[in-house]
Amino acid sequence: MNQLINYTLHLADTTLIIAQRNSEWCAHGPILEQDIAITNISLDLLGQSRNFYQYAAKLINAAHAPFPLEREGGEASEDSLAYLRTEREFKNLLITELPNGDWAQTILRQFFFSVYQYGLYEQLHKSGDEQLAAIAEKSLKEITYHVKWSSEWVIRLGDGTEESHTRMEKAIKALWQYTGEFFIPANFEKEVFSIDYEVLKKNWQTKIETVFTEATLSIPENVFMHTGGKTGNHTEYLGYILAEMQHLQRTYPNAEW
Amino acid sequence: MQNGKSMSEKEKILSILEEVCDPEVPVLSILDLGIVREVKITGDETEVVITPTYSGCPAMDAISIDIRLKLLEHGYKKIKITSILSPAWTTDWMTETGKRKLKAYGIAPPQYSNKGEENIECPQCHSINTKLLSQFGSTACKALYQCLDCKEPFDYFKCH
Numbered sequence: 282m283n284q285l286i287n288y289t290l291h292l293a294d295t296t297l298i299i300a301q302r303n304s305e306w307c308a309h310g311p312i313l314e315q316d317i318a319i320t321n322i323s324l325d326l327l328g329q330s331r332n333f334y335q336y337a338a339k340l341i342n343a344a345h346a347p348f349p350l351e352r353e354g355g356e357a358s359e360d361s362l363a364y365l366r367t368e369r370e371f372k373n374l375l376i377t378e379l380p381n382g383d384w385a386q387t388i389l390r391q392f393f394f395s396v397y398q399y400g401l402y403e404q405l406h407k408s409g410d411e412q413l414a415a416i417a418e419k420s421l422k423e424i425t426y427h428v429k430w431s432s433e434w435v436i437r438l439g440d441g442t443e444e445s446h447t448r449m450e451k452a453i454k455a456l457w458q459y460t461g462e463f464f465i466p467a468n469f470e471k472e473v474f475s476i477d478y479e480v481l482k483k484n485w486q487t488k489i490e491t492v493f494t495e496a497t498l499s500i501p502e503n504v505f506m507h508t509g510g511k512t513g514n515h516t517e518y519l520g521y522i523l524a525e526m527q528h529l530q531r532t533y534p535n536a537e538w
Numbered sequence: 539m540q541n542g543k544s545m546s547e548k549e550k551i552l553s554i555l556e557e558v559c560d561p562e563v564p565v566l567s568i569l570d571l572g573i574v575r576e577v578k579i580t581g582d583e584t585e586v587v588i589t590p591t592y593s594g595c596p597a598m599d600a601i602s603i604d605i606r607l608k609l610l611e612h613g614y615k616k617i618k619i620t621s622i623l624s625p626a627w628t629t630d631w632m633t634e635t636g637k638r639k640l641k642a643y644g645i646a647p648p649q650y651s652n653k654g655e656e657n658i659e660c661p662q663c664h665s666i667n668t669k670l671l672s673q674f675g676s677t678a679c680k681a682l683y684q685c686l687d688c689k690e691p692f693d694y695f696k697c698h
Contacts, residue, residue, distance in 0.1 A: 314672035328594025358647035419593055422626055422698055430673055459601040
């Protein structure tokens, strides 16, 4: 049970943090339509994350798990899980917490992530856990748009001007080293479902290659891959995100509006 | 007898739910939109089961409150609102009346063709000479199109 809770929190944290990062573009997008697009994607991801947190809270309360919220004395809820856990308790993928960088880097991260998320949720849909399957089924419809939108942008920028191409290359250099974590399961992942990571990785690589070829971009080779996010060992960036996201609830506990 | 009574009670509740509108697209009732999945009556408790259009749809919280208020207004006391995710909502559940209302309101309703979501009919001048401006429009459920004849931009309710 505890591993299922960990797994659900990992899915919740990952979608929450990338939603939070994308939302930083609100009112700063390069043009209005794309500002709306990235914030819409952010909203989809936040909605998915709420579904996972609600499920995690239900599991925690049902199991009377001495899970992270003992300190509050009350029951776990989607809000307490998002607002009152510390950096070490967050299990999101490292790539989601990295700063947005420029538009090229934001687009590339969304593309890498959406293609991975699509493949993973396809498998989750058949995982046998009824609620995770339902959330995956719902989310897949939304992710389909995210994959389409981000693929088109990778092609537009990669096969665009000299400057946009250079920026994409820079983004690849910055982000590629964080893509390995997608396919290296943490213990809780191995124990809960039999996700086929080989298939996941193969399908991901095929899609990336197809889009990169059209975008005249190339895949780097022999890159060291960072891991740790899934087990709470984060980059320095996560703490700053949480500080901004959580400060209101921590300063004025249970504040509502 | 008991069954007949609860059926008509359900119909009564459904007619009340017809008065609850989507706050983002106020011409559509939640029944037009196809998000009411079930009405259950157990003893003195009325349960309304709804499903979100999109995971992050901010209208869902407002809709839950509106359902509760509308039922309270009609004298129902014990009200439960449940949200379920599977099977996932699809625009196929939108009623034909709903689609007509959307169009009259200026939003192109979801439409399928063998070319996918192309040649979407302009809700203003009915031309199909239109183009996609952005896959993401003013809300998560809509895309932004422009009519190349009358030049008006318009919202299109995406197939989902």
